[in-house]
Structure formats: C-alpha cells, structure tokens
Amino acid sequence: MTKQGFGKLASLKEAFEIIFRIVKKTGIEKADIESTNQRVLAEDIFAKIDVPHFRKSAMDGFAVIAEDTFGASNTSPKELRIIESVTAGVMPEKDIKKGECIEITTGAPLPKSANAVLMVEYTEKEDNKLIFYKTVAPGDNVIEIGSDVKSGQLLFEKGAILNPRYLGVLSSQGFSSLNVKKTPNIAYFSSGNEIIDSHTKLVEGKVYDINTRTIVDTLREHGCKVLNLGVVGDDLEQITQAINKNINNADLILLSGGSSLGGEDFMVEAVKQLGKVLVHGIAVKPGKPVIIGEVKGKLVLGLPGYPTSALSNMYTLVLPVIYKMMDSEFKTRQVRAKLSRKIVSTIGRYEFLPVKLEKHQKELLAVPVLKGSSAITSMAESDGYIGIDENTEVLNKDEYIEVNLY
C-alpha cells in the first residue's frame, strides 16, 4: 500500500538554512533622513559631536555664581547686578564676577564663570538689579557639555530599525542623510481556481481572495516594495508565466494557494519546470504545505492557500527572511501573559497559536482563538500569537507564556 503525501518535512531551521543559501542581501542606499523612519540602518553610527556641545541653561532665569545665592529665601531676599541679557542661540559677550549675573533664557549658553541658573519664578527685576528669594547649588539648572551624548560614543548599530526617537538622536548630531539597507522587491500573487478578485460577482463554489490583502499589507507594513499581481488562475501555464515574467524584477516571488496535494497543484510543477523545488512541506502548524523553490538563482516561496496558514507563515517564515535580507532581525514585541487553558501541541512541529489578550483582575490572560486554518476571523480576533517550539507537547493552564504581538 502506498499512501500519497508530503515527503519528510523540513524543520523551520532547515528551511531557513536552505533559503539563506538562495537569497541575496539587499544593497545599501543613502537616503534623506526624512524618509528613513522604519528603515534598517546599514552601518554603525558613532556620535560626531557632544550634545549639548556647550554648557547651557535648563531654565529661563539668571546665570549666577551659586555661592552668591547662599542664604537667600522667601523672607530674606538677596540681590545681584544684571550685566547682560543672553538668549538661546547667542553667545554671551561678558563673563560674570562675584555679585553679578546674566539674564538667560532656556537653552542659552552660560557665561564661563557661572555655575548655576536661578529660575525666573523666584526673582524680581528692577532695572539692572535682580532681587531673588531662593538659594541654588552649583550645577542647578545647568546642562553640561556631553551630558546627553558624548562625541565618539556608539549611538546605533548596523541592523537597527530606525524609529522617531532614534532619528531624534541622529538629528541632534546633524545627520541629514543616512545609509540604510534597500528594502526587498517582492512580486506576489494568489492562485487557485476557486479564488476570485473582490471586484468580481460571487458565484457558488468560488471564494473571494483574502491572502492578497493580508500578505501584501503585512509586507508593506514592514517596508517592502510589493508588486501585487492579484489572482492568477490555478493553471500550470498561467502560474509558470507569472513566475517567469516577474522573477527578473523581484528579489523574490511569494505566492499562495495551490501547494496542497490535490489535482490542481500546479505550483510545484511550475517551479520544477523553471528551476528546482528544494522543500515541499515544513514542520509548522498551521502552514505545513510550503514550497521553497529556486528559479534563476532567486527564491520562489509558495504559501498554503488557507488564510490563517498563509498569514501565520508570514510571521514564522517570510518576515524573518525579509529582515535577514536586510542584515537585520525580525523581532516581535512580546508580552508576558497567563495561558487560559491547557494546550496540547504536536511534537516535531512548530505551532503558531493565535491568542486574544484579556485583562482578568490583575492578570493578563492569553486566550487561544484558533478555529481552524480556514478561518480568517481567528486572526482578526487575536492580538498576537504564541510560538510553541517543536519539542514542546503541552502548555499548562495558568502557565506564563510570551505572546508575540502583531
């Protein structure tokens, strides 16, 4: 008796090794800093200047020699002579001596001998006489040179994913452009004779295409340039043509549908005709029927047609590949939560388990919501997923687990 079926499944680790032998790292481009948010940094960045690069006032008030203020209070005011007024962006012309002060605004440079700033709220001004009601200690309201960033220090490492806060630090250094990794070009199509585009009238036996939307939008969220080819019929010639026509303009081809074991499975055949199939089936659940192929030295990655399987493979397989191509690493934000019920998983397969997060008294609960790999709503109702490794068989109720947020 011969049973039809997948051959030996590749583990996720094996799948990555095979893929990383095919895919090429993307290049580097110099981009205006204005367009680099969420991009991957292509080089280590060291500080060029101290921030601040001069001693400055943290407050609006008066630059003083702290010792001159000792003893001042609400009931016992003291006085100083104002010799200059300096505003942010302008260097003071004079220095102060004992008994003198300089009026100063927030961010303005301190005169050389000043060692503290009296806040304006505790002062009164009469012509060039300052009356004040408070003592300050040396260093009060003074921002020292390099207190935020020291020249020469490593700011961000190659592979870092830029965000507005990192870009703020880089702006303080006067960077107007940055070397970033190019984002991969991906051609995508959905296949399957039952799949129709949302602009088409629905007839019995057909279903609207879901994967184009979930996959293309997820790729774009991660910065990829996607050529969206829409729905390609589940037909050897159409699939072969779609791959062949687009492989030269893309870094990789991603497709979904038609990779199970039925009569309509032309995807494997198409890849075989154009190149070679390296893996058919990976040890993940859901999302087993993955095809890893090589055509003209490029990666062709076939995902299963089931929406949940296709989307879970995006997180377990595709996004890690995308970030690796950019010399970076795909990292999800993780939240610790308590599992709401016992989960039995399959030994030998990595399991992707969508969960909903619920606050319950003072605890965060992770509630599994997988309804079956055909149910797109299970993904929509979830906030993230648990990754259960291939050697884990049971997760117990009330166990604390890490939830990966989408």
Added chain:
Amino acid sequence: MTKQGFGKLASLKEAFEIIFRIVKKTGIEKADIESTNQRVLAEDIFAKIDVPHFRKSAMDGFAVIAEDTFGASNTSPKELRIIESVTAGVMPEKDIKKGECIEITTGAPLPKSANAVLMVEYTEKEDNKLIFYKTVAPGDNVIEIGSDVKSGQLLFEKGAILNPRYLGVLSSQGFSSLNVKKTPNIAYFSSGNEIIDSHTKLVEGKVYDINTRTIVDTLREHGCKVLNLGVVGDDLEQITQAINKNINNADLILLSGGSSLGGEDFMVEAVKQLGKVLVHGIAVKPGKPVIIGEVKGKLVLGLPGYPTSALSNMYTLVLPVIYKMMDSEFKTRQVRAKLSRKIVSTIGRYEFLPVKLEKHQKELLAVPVLKGSSAITSMAESDGYIGIDENTEVLNKDEYIEVNLY
C-alpha cells in the same frame, strides 16, 4: 512681590475639553481597500455573506457518507465507487448515494449528501474504485456554511483601526473599497533662535533641530499628512507669518519651541495677534509649557522646545487629539511590568515616565530612564512609558505597572 510665571495650569482633562471645542472632526472618504491599512473605519460593517457560503472540503480527499466508512482500518480496508472528481472553484454535477464517493480537493464544494471527507493520505485509487483504511465521523474535514462569518453579523465597528487581519476578513466579504475617515492635515514647524537645520554648519550656541524629526515622523506613523515647514526663527513676525500662511490649508498647526517664559517667547504673542490663547501651561511633567490657541476657528498647538517634553506631549496630548478628530481613540499597546525602583511623582501633574523593559529571570522589569527633559537619548533608550496620574504620588519598587509601548 510679583513672581513671573505660568497662570493656573490646565489639567489634561481640561486641555482636551478646550481642544475638542475647537477642532472639527475630519470627513469621510471612500478608499480602495488596497490603501486602507491603518486607516480608521468610518462606519459599522456587517457581513454581507456567509463565509464560507457553501459547504466545502477542508482537505484533499474523497467526499463520502461517513456511515459508509465505519469499520475501515489499516488492517481492514473498505471500498467505495468514485463517480466524479471535483476541484476547488467548480460545483459537483452529481450527488452521491450509499457506496459512492466523489474525489475532492481542498476548498471544493461538497456534493449535497456527503457529510465527511476522507483524507487522500488514507486512500488508494484503482480506476474508479477507492480503497481506504480509515473511518471518518460525520462532519470530519467539512467546513460548514457560515462557520467563519455569518451573514449579518457585526464585523467591525466605526472607529476601528484597520490592520491586515481585519482587511482579510473584509476581503472575504468582497469589499473592494471602504469608507474611512480622512486623516488630518497638519502643518508643523520648530522655532527657536538657537535651532538650526541639519544641513547647516554647527556654530557655538546653536543646536540642531530634533523636534521636526521626532514629531513629523510620529505623526506620519499615525497616518497624518504633514506639511513640514522646518525651522522658523524665534521672531514675532516670522512665527505670525508661518501660522497665518498655513492655517487655511491645515486642520491644525503644531509647533514646538519658544513657549517657555523667556524674553524670546513670541509664540504666545503671535497666537494672541492672530486669534486667542486659551491655555498656557498644562499640568503634565515633562511638557508643561504648552500653548493651546485658536486662530481662524482652528487649533494652534504649541509644544515646548525640549525634545523629551515635545515628544512626551505627542503621546499625552497630540495623538489623542488626532484620533479623536477621526472619531477613534488613541490606544497604546500595554505591557505589564515590575517597577525597578521607587518613583516619587508630583501631585497635581500627570507624569510621563520613559522606561526601558528588561527581562530579569522570569520577570519583565520596567527601568525608568528619564535623564531630564533636554535629553533626547532618554527617549531613544526607552521602550515605552508609564503614565502616572495626577493623584498618584508614589509608585513603589516591585509594584506592577502598565507600560505603554511606543
């Protein structure tokens, strides 16, 4: 004795009330579903069709009457007659009777009388004879009508922020366009005589503009259309002109710098000349020197120049306003963590405290990283922030708190 200073600070709640009296809700636009990721849904959406809208096979195999398989096993195979072969996207022409089956692929419609699908892995085919080694129960490998989505059910509510998973569900319904809220148009500039653009050579007393980068990129991450006006000199005429020239083309004007109490503070004066200042100073820390103004019926929002203050105000004040304008709500992702040290906060002021998350044994620790409101690195080193409400004075070491992720 008269002390110069802010008047009574507005609480965050009061600030929102005043702002919401000025700002207008954005309109609604019909957008192609392809461009709606991260947009705010402008209407409740109910399911138009059942998903699936026909009974279909969850597996490649044979549609059978389950009762016909009872008793079959590896050692005792049974047989059925194959009367048709049906693939996904095509309706079967025949129905089955006792003793018959139809070959079927994943996703293909079931014949009327079939109530289970035998997986291909447990079968052998000899011409039109099926030999099989397994029993199936009624319902096995069958996806029932409406099991994922039921026609008429509420799918997503007005105000929901769309994501690839939601869009997958909407695709299953055949939506090719959606009514979404328009995103606000915001004109932004940084002001301050000490502030220079990153393309300029640095001289003593000046600092590079940081806020343009952090604020503009944060707004764009949240979908806003931003007119970036760059650096405007801290000069009454320039500021007045910048506001006056752009107020008609923007839903609101946002600016940073120059709102403290020094001699260079033309922002308040500019707003007064063009309209009115409603609030000067809000009860938050950092970020107190906020100006809320109304010019030609529109909101002018002045943020402090300190990078940490300006950016913390984005999270406490600006983003909540942006989402409210779109009839939605600004929500951060929250993580529960254990506070690494005691925090003393100021009664009467909401405090924004940046924290770094560190895994420590089995616990997630929130480590405060605020170095002072001038330090942009404290934001870059943090993963999120704690919001300490105005009535809380102390958070204890080892207390569990919610961290808002950026």
